[in-house]
Amino acid sequence: MKSIRIDDEVWAALQKRAKAFEDTPNSVLRRILHLDKTQGKRNRSNRTPKGVKTPQAAYRHPILRALYELGGHAQVSDVLEKVHVLMANRLNETDYQPLASGEIRWRNTAQWERNAMVEEGLLKKNSPRGVWELTAKGIAEAEALLE
Incomplete structure (x- = not known):
């Protein structure tokens, strides 16, 4: 796995686009860059239920x-x-x-x-x-x- 350095402004933008309790910076970038092949097809039942x-x-x-x-x-x-x-x-x-x-x-x-x-x-x-x-x-x- 490669590492990249990002500034605070980029980090804040990633956080705004993150789905709470689910995303990592990598998954946010994959979604933004349209690298997530399952985007839009995600079954919400795969998410961890609240609580x-x-x-x-x-x-x-x-x-x-x-x-x-x-x-x-x-x-x-x-x-x-x-x-x-x-x-x-x-x-x-x-x-x-x-x-x-x-x-x-x-x-x-x-x-x-x-x-x-x-x-x-x-x-x-x-x-x-x-x-x-x-x-x-x-x-x-x-x-x-x-x-």
Whole structure:
């Protein structure tokens, strides 16, 4: 698999075109570039029914706690490992299923929540690639959670 770098504006445009809880950046690009042979033919019954998977918002507190406990910033893999431990009793069979991209659903959902947290100013937008980092606002919210 090839990697490409995109700027924040392109990332924001991809997010706007993404189908919540379903798309990856690759699947959005495939749809935009008309590379998705099943476009328009998708059977909606293939989608995960609402309420079956753990909601995106449920990842917020574990992400805040994980980052806070990891010193305020950490590699994505370390954050997700800690989030997995914190959410072990909450994740269900559906959360462990792979998406069409091959990525495990709960990891994808956690990353979408990370993007929402960046937009809300809880995580830094300009952290190095592969690193998640709390802002001052994120630190304050994490500390309030842990009180």
